[in-house]
Amino acid sequence: MPKVLIADKLSVSAAETFKTRGVDVDVMTDLSRDELIKIIPDYDGLVVRSSTRPDADMIAAATKLKVIGRAGIGTDNIDKVAATARGVVVMNTPFGNAVTAAEHTVAMIFAAARQIPSASVRTQKGEWPKSEYEGVELYNKTLGVIGCGNIGSLVIERAQGLKMKVLGYDPYLSGDRAVKLGVEKVELDDIFRRADFITLHTPLVEGTRGIVSRERLAMTKRGVIVVNCARGGLVDEEALKDALDRGHVRAAALDVFEAEPAMGNVLFGTKNFVATPHLGASTLEALENVAVQIAGQMSDYLLTGAVTNALNMPSVSAGEAPRLKPFITLAEKLGKLTGQLLRAPMKSVEFTYKGAVTELNTKPMTAAALAGLLKSTMPGANMVSAPSIAKDRGIEVKESYIDESERAESLIRVAVDTDERKFAIFGTLFRGEPRIVRIFGVPMDAGFSDHMLYVRNEDRPGFIGALGNVLGENGINIATFALGRMDNGIEEAVCLVSVDEPVSAAVADQIRAIDQVKVVNTVSM
Secondary structure, eight states: OOEEEEOSOOOHHHHHHHHHHTOEEEEOOSOOHHHHHHHGGGOSEEEEOSSOOOOHHHHHHOTTOOEEEESSSOOTTSOHHHHHHTTOEEEOOTTTTHHHHHHHHHHHHHHHHHTHHHHHHHHHTTOOOGGGOOOOOOTTOEEEEEOOSHHHHHHHHHHHHTTOEEEEEOTTOOHHHHHHHTOEEOOHHHHHHHOSEEEEOOOOOTTTTTOBOHHHHHHSOTTEEEEEOSOTTSBOHHHHHHHHHTTSEEEEEESOOSSSSOSSOTTTTOTTEEEOSSOTTOSHHHHHHHHHHHHHHHHHHHHHOOBOSBSSSOOBOTTTHHHHHHHHHHHHHHHHHHHHHOSSOEEEEEEEEEGGGGGSOOHHHHHHHHHHHHTTTOTTOOTTTHHHHHHHTTOEEEEEEEOOOTTSOOEEEEEEEESSOEEEEEEEEETTEEEEEEETTEEEEEEOOSEEEEEEEESOTTHHHHHHHHHHHTTOOEEEEEEEEOOSSSOEEEEEEEESSOOOHHHHHHHHTSTTEEEEEEEEO
16 A cells, blocks of 8 residues: 655645545654655655655655655745656646635735735724825736746736736747737736736746846836745845835735745835735635645555646546556557667657557657666666656657557557667557567567567578577577568568576577577566
């Protein structure tokens, strides 16, 4: 039974969902980093929010770990590079708290525009500072939205309901999507030059850190209002304080900070500044939603292989998983076989899908085939880590499709280009079982087994008998034997032999000594 650790405070529904699905779960919150590193080797899954920070050392210690689930959207507290390298899936719940975060953003816009928190505190002290609070309307003002994804889109909808004009910046925002959202698509600097209100809805990555900089604040209209309910680190807090002190920025509202928990911050106490303690996702509904969603997603992955909302692996829905599983198995086996036949480093690999399989989600198949291909030199490679390993090694990975009728035979081809030669292996499913149907241009019908032998030989009489004699003399039983002639004009043949036990290096050398033999490879599946 898979075992999961919930390391941050979540709704009790998360643990209940895991138990209902048949996953063993422990809830241990407020553990120190060292305490987590000590116990993490016992777990297949780790659930976090924003407090726990699974770094490279923690992930390295987690020898059984298969998945890290973030109950929420932001995953910058997780070392995704380290997780990917170790083959650990990182998934989040991008929709579970989107409405809550959007509503909090709108609340913060209103709070900053009317300075509601400060006015409330002073009124409750017995003051009546009505003349000191001159707010601004949202009606007919221009809102600049940086990041038009799930939450940004919801903020846009609500701003349009308030009759605001909306500018949108997002490097992935297409023209058609902008029209559908009803926003004017602009460049980043246009947001700062033209907006009366600026709100951030982008992840914290190298390209977005400090996106609200001193230089960009200097571009803004005098009286602009800045709101950040996305991630700490997007705003240069020192620069924002200076702009508030000078009155260039009329007001600002931050729910997130560079360092959290923010027990002290340069902005605290600044006039016209509103702060909340990372409450963007903190409603009863959102906390319940993300708890149930992440537990369901992780259970699906650990129990069935279904992948939802993963940041470092292709998604596979629970409905897709049973249909994809045999093709994923076929793809991985083809990759494993190909990888063990290589005699030179790969330059590129192309995965081609033909027939009915093109109707399916092929991304997981490609990941599985690539993992199998790399395992000959990187035993720890899996569907998560394989793409990054290939990228680091400079191996170009391509996909192609040959779409035929639904009744057409489904074929998967793995084609590799090395410094020495190009070659390809084709496979299919027959009654649900993986089969090899072509290898190096030779038609063949061969299954996979734990121990195999690949031989390329001169197509002359006596080879099969000589090969059988060597194997027999060494007590190695042949399970199946598949043979085909190469169509290259030089009278060569290829055979794949399934045997009951591994073929040792010494026995392989005896086979190489047979007069007709050109190439021998032992294969372990």
